[in-house]
Amino acid sequence: MRKHYRKKETFFQRLLNWTFTLLxxxxxxxxxxxxxxxxxxxxxxxxxxxxxxxxxxxxxVLSSSPQILDDVIMQxxxxxxxxxVMFTGDLVNKxxxxxxxxxxxxxxxxxxxxxxxxxxxxxxxxxxxxSEFFDILCGHNPNFSHKGPxxxxxxxxxxxxxxxxxxxxDRVTTNGEISQEQLEWLDCELKKSKNDxxxxxxxxxxxxxxxxxGHRLLNRYDVMDVLHKYKNPIIVCSGHYHGTKLIQxxxxxxxxxxxxxxxxxxxxxxxxxxNPRKVIIDVYTKQTRxxxxxxxxxxxxxxxxxxAGSEEDKDNxxxxxx
Numbered sequence: 178m179r180k181h182y183r184k185k186e187t188f189f190q191r192l193l194n195w196t197f198t199l200l201x202x203x204x205x206x207x208x209x210x211x212x213x214x215x216x217x218x219x220x221x222x223x224x225x226x227x228x229x230x231x232x233x234x235x236x237x238v239l240s241s242s243p244q245i246l247d248d249v250i251m252q253x254x255x256x257x258x259x260x261x262v263m264f265t266g267d268l269v270n271k272x273x274x275x276x277x278x279x280x281x282x283x284x285x286x287x288x289x290x291x292x293x294x295x296x297x298x299x300x301x302x303x304x305x306x307x308s309e310f311f312d313i314l315c316g317h318n319p320n321f322s323h324k325g326p327x328x329x330x331x332x333x334x335x336x337x338x339x340x341x342x343x344x345x346x347d348r349v350t351t352n353g354e355i356s357q358e359q360l361e362w363l364d365c366e367l368k369k370s371k372n373d374x375x376x377x378x379x380x381x382x383x384x385x386x387x388x389x390x391g392h393r394l395l396n397r398y399d400v401m402d403v404l405h406k407y408k409n410p411i412i413v414c415s416g417h418y419h420g421t422k423l424i425q426x427x428x429x430x431x432x433x434x435x436x437x438x439x440x441x442x443x444x445x446x447x448x449x450x451x452n453p454r455k456v457i458i459d460v461y462t463k464q465t466r467x468x469x470x471x472x473x474x475x476x477x478x479x480x481x482x483x484x485a486g487s488e489e490d491k492d493n494x495x496x497x498x499x
Contacts, residue, residue, distance in 0.1 A: 214452035217336050217374070220253045220262045220289075221445040223416025224436035226270040226298065227280040236478050237438045239270055241470045243283070245437045248465050249444055250286050256446060259289040260332050263340075265416045265434065266296025266380030272305035274313060281317045290320035292330075294340045296380045296417065297353075302346050327359055329366050335451055337370040339363065343381035343394060353381025353394045353417070360396075360403055367407050374410045374451050382415035386422030386433040387483070404429060410456040410497040412449070421486030423460060428497050430458055437465070440474040441485040455498045462491040 225246050228239040238245070253259060264284070269276040277299070284291050293314055300310055307326045314321050323330075326342035341363065343353035355363070367375065381394045383401060394400065404411060411429045419436040421443070435443045442465045450457040465471055475481045485491070 214450050215333065215335050216258075217260055217333050217449045217451070218258050219260050219332070219376075219447055220256070221265060221378075221414045221432065221434050221447060222249060222253075222262060222437065223265040223380075223434040223444070224267040224296065224419055224438060225264065225280070226267055226436065226438035227276060227283075228270040229276065229279055230273075231270060233473075233477070237270070237436075238442070238470055238474045238477065239438060241467065241473075242270070242438045243279075244467060245442055245465045245470060246280070246283055247286075248467055249437060249463075250283065252463060252466070253444075254286075254288045259446075261289050261338075262287055262291040263338075263378050263414065264291065264293040265378050265414055266294055266344075267298040267416065267436075268293055268296065270298055270438070272299055272301045272310075274305070274309075277305075277310070277313055278317065281314065285318065291318065292321060292323075292338075292340065292378075293318075294378055294380060295326055295342055295344045297344055297351050300344060300346065307342070307344070307346070327362065335373055336376065336449070337366070337373045338376045338378065339366050341377065341379040343379050351391050353379075353392075354396055355394070355400055360399060363400075364403050364406070367403065367411075371407060371409055374449060374456055375407075375412070376449075377404075377411060377413045379413070379415050381417045382431065382433050383413055384424055384431045384433075386418050386420035386486075389418060392417055409499070410451075410458075412447070412458060414445075414447070420484050421462060421490045423486075423490050423493050423495075425495050425497075430495050430497065432460060435462075435484060435486075438474075439484065440471070440478045440481050442467075442471055442474050443485075453499070455496055458495045458497070460493050460495070462486075 231239040329339045414432045419439045421435045422433040424431040446461040448459040
């Protein structure tokens with residue numbers, strides 16, 4: 178009987194086999210990591226400036242603001258898997274209870290839960306206080322129960338949403354500011370959420386999409402000092418400037434969203450994929466489908482393309498490694 182001898186593996190063959198085995202094992206491991214990814218998808222709508230009592234201004238199509246809002250609500254309702262909708266300030270153009278109630282009535286047509294925070298047009302000393310604004314929201318939005326001007330909630334495991342109050346009422350200004358008490362609260366909220374993806378929503382942005390001394394956050398560097406203490410993914414959503422801008426600085430992504438009532442009459446859809454190794458943020462900009470209104474809004478503003486932003490500022494994908 179013939180003997181069969183097994184050919185001895187060379188060092189190179191053994192190295193090749195080990196390398197292949199490790200790559201295969203690593204691929205299977207990464208597959209299971211990605212399989213554990215969680216997803217959060219939300220809409221950010223800013224500066225709706227809802228008004229049923231005013232005519233157009235030199236740059237805002239106020240007379241069409243109810244129709245634009247209705248159209249955007251229908252678009253969001255037609256978008257699959259929206260977890261929540263965030264209105265980042267200036268829900269109404271005038272701080273009147275009747276206008277806010279009309280806005281809420283329309284917003285309640287959203288299929289997803291919706292939340293709101295203060296813009297400088299929403300409140301005014303001796304007309305509409307911050308507490309009155311939130312009392313009305315709590316009383317008429319069945320999904321809203323936050324009494325204070327800043328608050329947080331957990332939309333899904335692994336995520337934290339923090340809503341800030343940037344509005345100044347003790348003097349006439351369109352600048353913003355965050356109180357020391359609120360900064361300490363923000364620091365505490367971030368400390369409790371070191372392992373989460375954090376979404377911070379505010380009206381006045383931390384980083385300006387363009388320079389405007391009358392609109393900026395006066396203590397923005399104090400806020401940035403707090404944020405820079407933490408290394409988990411942080412997404413900051415704001416409005417106020419009516420501009421379109423996306424800025425990433427290390428683990429922080431700043432999203433400035435344009436106005437519904439000013440060209441480009443747009444909102445954002447933000448999709449976050451969170452897995453153990455990295456977070457992927459897909460940002461999409463959507464316009465009103467009311468073409469006649471859109472054309473009128475474009476004519477009203479100088480530098481329409483500037484407000485609309487570059488293609489990279491409209492739709493983009495960002496990665497934050499953990």
